[in-house]
Amino acid sequence: MSNKILIVEDDVVFCKLLTRFLSKNNFQVMDAQNGRDALELMELNRFEFAILDYRLPDMTGIEILEKLKSGNKDSKVVLITRYGDQDVAAQAINKGADAFVSKPINPDELLEVINGLR
Structure with missing residues (x-):
């Protein structure tokens, strides 16, 4: 399986922190700060993993999840949010998310989740 992750x-600060951390752990990382940019990256690349924030300025992580899974059902998706809402978690899992993590996130714990999905 590829190590390409979105x-x-x-x-921005948290996004770049995760990007650097996962790059140091042998992942090929691409990042976006909104849904529009994420969709553009998805048109040009095939991602085996995605870490998606639930609340974005222009759409939700679940909307991106649906588009990602429609193009590659085998992609593994971790949805993250500051809002530890059970309804969001249930909706994410129902739409195909493989894991749901509440913020604040410890990068080492996130890496364990990702490695557990491999």
């Missing part, structure tokens, strides 16, 4: 997170 991170979609509107908090």
Whole structure:
């Protein structure tokens, strides 16, 4: 399986922190801070993994999840949010998310989740 991963997170500092961390852990990482940019990256690349923030400025992580899964059903998706809402978690899992993680996120724990999905 490829190590190509997409991170979609509107908090630029947190997004870049995750990008650097996962790059150091042998992932080929691309990131976006909004849904529009994420969709453009998805048109040009095939991602085996995605880390999607639920609340984005222009759409939800679940909308991106649906588009990603429609193009590659085998992609593994971790949905993240500051809002530990059970309804969001249930909706994400129902739409095909493989894991749901609430913020604040420890990068080492996120890496464990990703490696567990491989």
